Amino acid sequence: MYMMDLPLYGTKNxxxxxxxxxxxxxxxxxxxxxxxECSCRELxxxxxxxxxxxxxxxxxxxxxxxxxxxxxxxxxxxxxGETLASLEGIPMALKDNLSTxxxxxxxxxxMLKEYIPVYDATAWKLLKEQNALLxxxxxxDEFAMGSTCETxxxxxxxxxxxxxxxxxxxxxxxxxxVASGLAAYSLGTDTGGSIRQxxxxxGLVGIKPTYGAVSRYGLIAHASxxxxxxxMAASAMDAAIVLDSIAKxxxxxxxxxxxxxxxxxxxxxxxxxxxxxxxxxxxxxSRQEIRDAVLKTAKVLERMGAHTEECSVPLLTEGLQIYxxxxxxxxxxxxxxxxxxxxxxTPAPKEEEGWRERILRARSEGFGREVKRRILLGTFVxxxxxxxxxxxxxxxxxxxxxxxxxxxxxxxxCLLLPTTSTAAFPLGMLGSDAVENFEADFCTVAANxxxxxxxxxxxxxxxxxxxxxxxLIGKAFGEPLLLNLAWQYEEASSPVPMPPVxxxxxxxxxxxxxxxx
Amino acid sequence: xxxxxxxxxxxxxxNLSLSEEEKxxxxxxxxxMVAFAEKLGDFSYPETEKDTSTQSSSELRPDxxxxxxxxxxxxxxxPEKDEAFFLTRGKF
Numbered sequence: 001m002y003m004m005d006l007p008l009y010g011t012k013n014x015x016x017x018x019x020x021x022x023x024x025x026x027x028x029x030x031x032x033x034x035x036x037e038c039s040c041r042e043l044x045x046x047x048x049x050x051x052x053x054x055x056x057x058x059x060x061x062x063x064x065x066x067x068x069x070x071x072x073x074x075x076x077x078x079x080x081g082e083t084l085a086s087l088e089g090i091p092m093a094l095k096d097n098l099s100t101x102x103x104x105x106x107x108x109x110x111m112l113k114e115y116i117p118v119y120d121a122t123a124w125k126l127l128k129e130q131n132a133l134l135x136x137x138x139x140x141d142e143f144a145m146g147s148t149c150e151t152x153x154x155x156x157x158x159x160x161x162x163x164x165x166x167x168x169x170x171x172x173x174x175x176x177x178v179a180s181g182l183a184a185y186s187l188g189t190d191t192g193g194s195i196r197q198x199x200x201x202x203g204l205v206g207i208k209p210t211y212g213a214v215s216r217y218g219l220i221a222h223a224s225x226x227x228x229x230x231x232m233a234a235s236a237m238d239a240a241i242v243l244d245s246i247a248k249x250x251x252x253x254x255x256x257x258x259x260x261x262x263x264x265x266x267x268x269x270x271x272x273x274x275x276x277x278x279x280x281x282x283x284x285x286s287r288q289e290i291r292d293a294v295l296k297t298a299k300v301l302e303r304m305g306a307h308t309e310e311c312s313v314p315l316l317t318e319g320l321q322i323y324x325x326x327x328x329x330x331x332x333x334x335x336x337x338x339x340x341x342x343x344x345x346t347p348a349p350k351e352e353e354g355w356r357e358r359i360l361r362a363r364s365e366g367f368g369r370e371v372k373r374r375i376l377l378g379t380f381v382x383x384x385x386x387x388x389x390x391x392x393x394x395x396x397x398x399x400x401x402x403x404x405x406x407x408x409x410x411x412x413x414c415l416l417l418p419t420t421s422t423a424a425f426p427l428g429m430l431g432s433d434a435v436e437n438f439e440a441d442f443c444t445v446a447a448n449x450x451x452x453x454x455x456x457x458x459x460x461x462x463x464x465x466x467x468x469x470x471x472l473i474g475k476a477f478g479e480p481l482l483l484n485l486a487w488q489y490e491e492a493s494s495p496v497p498m499p500p501v502x503x504x505x506x507x508x509x510x511x512x513x514x515x516x517x
Numbered sequence: 518x519x520x521x522x523x524x525x526x527x528x529x530x531x532n533l534s535l536s537e538e539e540k541x542x543x544x545x546x547x548x549x550m551v552a553f554a555e556k557l558g559d560f561s562y563p564e565t566e567k568d569t570s571t572q573s574s575s576e577l578r579p580d581x582x583x584x585x586x587x588x589x590x591x592x593x594x595x596p597e598k599d600e601a602f603f604l605t606r607g608k609f
Contacts, residue, residue: 118590150571254578258535324550332531333572339532343594343607355606372533372543377550378533434546435553 007226022310023234025184026241027091033078033089039072039088040078040133044090047135047280051182055163056501060096060154062136063103067091074131079363085130088239093183097135097144098124098229099218103134107220108152109142111338111345111366117426121218122253123187123229123246124473130245135183135401139173140240142368143335144194144222147169147440148430150371156427159201160499161466165424168198175202175231178500185233185242189219191226193419193444196456199232200419200469203458203496205239205486206232211407211451211475215250223330226323226448234351236457236487240264243479258477266480267487271304275412277311282417282443282471286315293460294418294467304488311408311415315401316446322401323368324438324444325381325394337370338363402450409452409465409475414482417454418443419469443471446493453479457486467496552581 028249033040038155044067051059074089094100096332097107099117106112110229120128123203126135149172157172159165167176171188175198178186188195190208199206207230216231221227231242250256278298283291298308313323340346340362356416367375381390408415408475420443428438452473459470470489472482518525524544528535535543588601597604 009559066579113592118586118593156580181589251578255571289538307582318556325554325557336532342591343596343601346596353606358606363532364534367533369539369543371537371545372539373550375533376527376532376543377554378550380525380547381554383527383530389556390554393560394554397557397560432542432546438550438553 003467013120017236019491021235021237021487022495023490024236024237026087027423029090029184030084030088033064033074036078040074041068043089044068044071044091044133044135046444047182050122051135051177051366054180054182054492055503056158056160056180056182057139058157058173058180058182059136059156060102060106060108060139060152060173063134067133067135068101070131070133074133080206082470086129086393088246089133091133091135091163092127093135093138093174093177093186094124095171095186095188097140097189097220097222098187099220100134102126103137105137105220106153106347108140108154109366109368109371110153113153114343115343117218119218119336121229122215122250124218126246126248130260131288138171138177138186140277141172141194141370143220143331143371144170144189145370145374146329147197148427149173149198150427150430151368151468152368158427158500161424162202162464163501164426165466166201166427168201168424170194170198171206172198174255175204175206178204178232179499180200180235185231185238187229187242187246189222189227189312190448192327192448193296194220195230195232196444196454196471197441197470199456200340200458200467200471203467203499204232204234205236205455205457206230207239207243207479208447208453209243209247209454209476209479210258210260210453211261212255213247213453213477213479213490215248215256217250217252217256221334223327224329224334225330228448233353236490237267240422240480240483241266242488247479251266255350260477263480263483264342266484267485271301271306271488274306274485275307276301276309276485277309277408277412277415279316279408279415279417280310280312281474282415285442285492286418286421289421289460289462290418290421291469294416295469296510297459297470300489300492301485304492306485308416309412311412313404313408313415313446315404318397319401319446319449320438320442322394322397322450323441324377325390325450326379326398328374329382330378332375332382335375337365338366339368355410359430370437371431390437391489393423394434398449401446405450405452413475414478414485417473418472419471420444423462423464423466423468430496449474452476453482455479455482455486457489459489461496465497493510519544
């Protein structure tokens with residue numbers, strides 16, 4: 001443990017005086033750079049080399065040349081004694097559905113395998129302006145549709161805690177990269193749990209911000225009224241630093257109108273008087289060791305000064321049906337744009353083929369099975385004769401679920417439940433059963449339906465050595481409290497052990513392991 | 518159970534042309550997913566309830582002209598193009 005006493009950057013006031021946590025990476029790496037224990041170029045090379053050698057398939061593309069260019073710019077600024085921005089020179093990964101100008105962005109689909117965006121996603125642009133060190137694009141389920149990272153056209157990512165296990169999804173590559181030390185942090189996206197579930201499976205802190213807190217401009221759309229971009233990090237401090245950098249209003253996304261107050265500044269504040277509702281329905285179907293770990297977490301937070309009490313949101317148990325009807329409807333509409341004419345996969349021409357036949361073939365050959373399933377369900381629930389019974393009803397129930405959650409949050413500051421009902425399951429276990437795939441998202445979809453912030457943080461380990469995640473759902477723009485609770489939990493408990501697959505890196509002759517990475 | 522005409526209409530609306538093997542398996546998947554979603558029918562809601570979004574109000578951008586992408590940039594990812602247009606098969 002060391003005390004942050006260096007005049008590092010914009011977050012210095014908030015972080016000064018706070019003890020570091022064992023898994024913090026961003027501040028120790030900046031300290032390393034500023035004290036010139038290694039150059040940013042050396043740091044970039046160490047991470048890139050580890051990523052190249054990794055067996056996990058966390059990255060689908062490494063951007064080595066651009067990373068080294070950025071590193072050189074950072075080194076020049078350090079040499080001139082300039083003040084670094086909060087994430088300047090820190091190695092990171094981006095989920096491959098976030099547009100990066102001049103860098104392929106594939107959504108891990110054959111449909112976009114050759115696609116190179118001509119503009120940056122706002123969330124990435126905000127980091128790029130800080131000279132964030134992009135190492136590469138991270139693997140994911142095709143078009144963010146899946147809970148295992150197995151629907152990627154580049155093959156599955158493996159879980160660093162067990163190579164026979166899934167890393168979760170859809171942001172599985174982003175999670176595995178951070179957990180295995182191949183990136184200091186990453187950005188993922190969360191439509192129905194795609195940040196929190198892989199964060200839980202890989203022992204990370206992952207936060208889905210409030211709908212409208214982070215711009216979706218440049219995020220390749222899955223379900224537009226649910227999608228959010230958020231950080232995946234090894235500690236609450238790291239997640240807070242990243243969130244503070246990307247949560248800004250953006251005129252390019254008309255739904256992005258607000259931003260939470262600084263999360264970093266909230267860390268370390270007292271929990272006295274904080275009321276946490278233990279959400280009864282969220283434990284339904286959870287394995288005993290998951291329930292025990294989450295309830296033990298509540299006890300730890302109580303010891304830190306919070307008050308906990310059981311509460312109920314009855315419609316939570318119908319969250320999956322509501323979510324899948326609406327998300328698939330939006331996905332079928334959003335994915336209607338892929339016709340193979342303006343961009344995307346185009347099949348080899350056939351002489352007799354007309355305009356429409358060619359579009360149908362582009363879509364049928366370009367999309368994978370899970371995407372086709374969801375397009376079909378979405379088209380079905382929007383079609384004449386079924387619209388009222390499915391889509392309209394799900395919209396009405398979404399409003400009721402939102403009201404129930406908001407009502408519970410009038411009595412409590414946040415709600416506690418498991419992130420997932422099991423730890424990471426074996427590769428291939430969900431197989432081809434469509435409904436079984438949906439059920440993996442039971443604990444996470446409600447927050448997306450209501451547009452509320454939700455955070456997963458590691459709270460234990462199973463007998464098999466796999467991480468367990470606890471989830472907090474907060475009030476709109478209540479991210480600082482959620483991150484403070486995760487930070488306080490880290491302060492009071494032993495961290496989840498590092499995974500067996502962890503990159504042994506060195507930078508400038510200094511073992512990063514010495515910094516607790 | 519979807520009748521054959523409904524299934525064909527659905528594929529047409531979804532702009533998908535599937536192989537016979539895919540048709541069999543995806544139709545079974547769809548029926549399982551629809552059965553799963555039918556649980557929504559167990560719940561009542563006020564008939565006056567309107568569709569909802571997660572935000573209480575939408576904010577619209579001012580209707581003003583702003584710089585856009587240049588034509589050659591927009592065409593960069595086109596599989597087939599000439600100097601100024603996307604190329605595709607004739608519709609008629």
